[in-house]
Amino acid sequence: MSQKKIAILFLDEIHHINHFVTVAIALSKTSSVSILTYPDKHAYLHKTLSRLNGDEVIIEQLKTAPFRAFTDTLKGRSIPRKGFWIKKNRAYILKKFDAIIFTDFFHRYFTEARGEANVPKFIKITHGTPGRGYSLKPQQLDFDLQLLPGKNYLELLKNNNLLAQHHAVVGYPKINAVPDVSSMNLFPNQKKIVLYNPHFSPPLSSWHTQGLQILDYFYNQQEYNLIFAPHINLFHKVGGDTIDSIPEKYFHCPTIHMDLGSEKSVDMVYINKADIYLGDVSSQVYEFIINPRACIFINAEKVDFNEDPKFRFWQCGDVVEHTETLGTALRNASENFSIYKPVQEKITEENYYTEAGSTASERAAKAILNFLNAN
Incomplete structure (x- = not known):
């Protein structure tokens, strides 16, 4: 042969x-x-x-x-x-x-x-x-x-x-390519790490309507570290957003790690280092829940998602509509996780x-x- x-x-x-x-x-x-x-x-x-x-x-x-x-x-x-x-x-x-x-x-x-x-x-x-x-x-x-x-x-x-x-x-197969990041430290403290991972495609992406408000929330608090690692196409796709749209102060905040499209944003490094996932419609959340953890989703367009299979990932955590409720959602994330863990495990078994x-x-x-x- x-x-x-x-x-x-x-x-x-x-x-x-x-x-x-x-x-x-x-x-x-x-x-x-x-x-x-x-x-x-x-x-x-x-x-x-x-x-x-x-x-x-x-x-x-x-x-x-x-x-x-x-x-x-x-x-x-x-x-x-x-x-x-x-x-x-x-x-x-x-x-x-x-x-x-x-x-x-x-x-x-x-x-x-x-x-x-x-x-x-x-x-x-x-x-x-x-x-x-x-x-x-x-x-x-x-x-x-x-x-x-x-x-x-x-x-x-x-x-x-x-x-x-x-x-x-x-x-x-992507799982077989993931590097070991167990020894990598992104922050000089032991605070919980939140990964904000907005999709690039409006109107369902939370970035275009609430993204800067979310960055500002984390800039003005001291309880969490934030990794901002959006879908790579948000800032790299022709016609996408530009880095100039983000105030410089966020790039120099010790509790915010900004990554607008490096290698680490595509090889599950941030997914494996974070404690809480914050996103909208990116399928990367499915990679995150392989190791079940708390998730929060932003329904920026207030869509009716409960019976829609395209929003299946929103079964994995609390769904909020406004940045004003983000603090409450974060405080409830650990307590509510017991509800969502078996759902995440079932979805992962169905996915992979x-x-x-x-x-x-x-x-x-x-x-x-x-x-x-x-x-």
């Missing part, structure tokens, strides 16, 4: 890396694996592969068209526009590889060119824990193989007629498949190779 050639497309910010990197390493033990990306230093990608002994994984840096590179530079884009990059490199990719792994939905540029052909196979890995509407796109059915983290997503896809013929529940004797990344690699060898 010939060695399979597998490509993983990386055309996004660094928060996608930990969702595929350990799968790439597991596949590289028996297959030729290339991470296809744009020209850059890619320091975090190289560092992560090195830390996890991924020396066999190949990184191929492919250029976009010269004119597009020029206009990207003019517009301040650090990442080339996906469509133009793909069109420039599509013929090479379609010809060379047996399979292409995607962590997002820009596969359509390849779907059109592949036409009725049977190869390469298109494989989908999630880049977060699914649950919101974004994960239920009709394009799910374009993939030849879906790798799913757990039974909750399996049922969501099935109930929405989006489950591909070929799929496998493998678990959550586990199996003794193997990792999610190993199971994902096995599912991919079994599928390719059979099809």
